[in-house]
Amino acid sequence: MSHHTWNYQAALRAAGYRVTPQRERVMDVVCAADHRLTAQEVCDAVATPGPDGAPASNPATVYRNLRFLTDRGLLRIVRDPEGRDRYALGGPASHHHLRCRACGTEVEVDGAVTDALYATLAERTGFVVETDHLILEGLCPTCRARGA
Numbered sequence: 001m002s003h004h005t006w007n008y009q010a011a012l013r014a015a016g017y018r019v020t021p022q023r024e025r026v027m028d029v030v031c032a033a034d035h036r037l038t039a040q041e042v043c044d045a046v047a048t049p050g051p052d053g054a055p056a057s058n059p060a061t062v063y064r065n066l067r068f069l070t071d072r073g074l075l076r077i078v079r080d081p082e083g084r085d086r087y088a089l090g091g092p093a094s095h096h097h098l099r100c101r102a103c104g105t106e107v108e109v110d111g112a113v114t115d116a117l118y119a120t121l122a123e124r125t126g127f128v129v130e131t132d133h134l135i136l137e138g139l140c141p142t143c144r145a146r147g148a
Helices: 008-014 021-032 039-045 059-071 111-125 141-146
Strands: 075-079 085-089 095-100 106-110 135-138
Touching (some): 008 021, 021 059, 021 085, 059 075, 095 111, 106 111
Parallel strands (some): 095 135
Antiparallel strands (some): 075 085, 095 106
């Protein structure tokens, strides 16, 4: 999903928040990236004014906006295999990832696949899952066939 298929500005406004140029710039950088970005990569990308005249942002502003956007579900923190936090587009619907431990390929899985699991957990333990993003590691079909 990209921000072109999800109107995050409307979601922010509906929740009573302003859509600032700095928030838009952070969202645009994360959405345009071909991989999940670290906070430092976002800082580097917005350290100078954008080609469209968007203002430059200092690291404190970037970190504040990353937290703001993450706390509201517009971005998600995804821990990479090296343990670094990276930012990915959130969205109105939950989803999960299957990551191949051999080649790094990722497959996105609809969040509905965990509904029964979460209901069972709540029934058995009383625990209600609030953070809804899983990365499950294993072997993809290609690597399994190669005997990785």
